[in-house]
Amino acid sequence: MKKALISIIVVTAAIALAIFIYRYQILQYSAESFIRKTLPKYAIFDKINIDARGSRVILKGFKILNPADFTNSYLLEMDEFSCNYKLKGKNITEGLEIFNPIFNRCTMNIERLSDGRLNLIQVGKVLANGSPAAGETAEKSGGEARQPKIIDNSRLSSLIKLPETFLLKSSKVIFIDRFVGRTPNTISFENVEAKIIVRLDENYSRVLGVASAGGGNVNGRSDEVIKWNMSLDPTMPGLTMSNRLDLYDVKIKTFEPYYDRYSPLVFESGRCSGTVILDFYNGNIGSTNELHLSGFRFYVKQGYENQAFWDTTVPDLVKYFTSPSGEIVFDFKIKGDMNSPKFYLGPISKQALTAMAIDKISQAISEASNKGTGSSGAPKSDIEKAKEYIDLFKGLMKK
16 A cells, blocks of 8 residues: 555656656647637647747748639738737636747738729628638539638637737738739738728627728839828728828829729820829719829720810920929829719819919910901800810819
């Protein structure tokens, strides 16, 4: 009996010593198992490292699956996700509070399909009702699509307290737009430093809002910079999104698919700086924009050579919109339904066209005076021409 008791004490001591020596490995194993079980199926990672002394967790190869029908397998891919944590109780199984999350070397694939669907909005539906993840169609799953389901949402939110604000470092955002034309338009923002805010409901089952503020280089070119401040409300039935873009020396042809169908000009080269504001509320657009264009080479599109714009030619318009510094300055507003928006001039553009209208009126009156009025008055065509420019001037002042 005595020997048996001594043996039990020795074994217990050995186990205790082993637990003490390998406590961090045990903690890491239990934490990894815990996180893998509690993470929703659309979020995966390759490896986890836990610094128990520093209360820090590092996930390697973290990924979020894209919703179905989109090109890339992943909406989000990153080399490393790191954060600090605090235990809610005595051990990790009682729950964690996460803070100071940082996405390092991350790639976000934003895509708009030809039917207008945006994966940032669709991923909210994945959260809400477990729609199929990327590539998981009925055909691939034997006739019925797998429904990725968050593992017990209420349990997840009680075990893990997630932050709303994330930092994005040394990252990339790729926007693939299939809505604007026959071929997809791709724009990337690289060397991105940004802040992302994601608001979820109390059960982490629905995205209530997404916002971001940051900046990066357009298509990796260090001399072209875009800064942004944007927010998205995925709970609205129609697109509800606020966007402010500040452009610095960006090549105009980068955005050719968005302006080409409206423009009478073909731009061969040129750069733009300025502010573009695009706000959408449940399918309606409100946009206020001011662009400063420099170094432009362009020609009039075929079929538009003899077409007048605001009762004058394109070269004449360019003359009035060119500032003393040589920049073309143009501001405008877009309002109304997204499918049939209306275009309005901004105050700088109105001033330019007002100057043009005054010059045209003066020119028409001068021509009439030079021809002499006599007893029959000025030629009717000159009077009518002056009246047209006066009407144009009045119209500009009313808008």
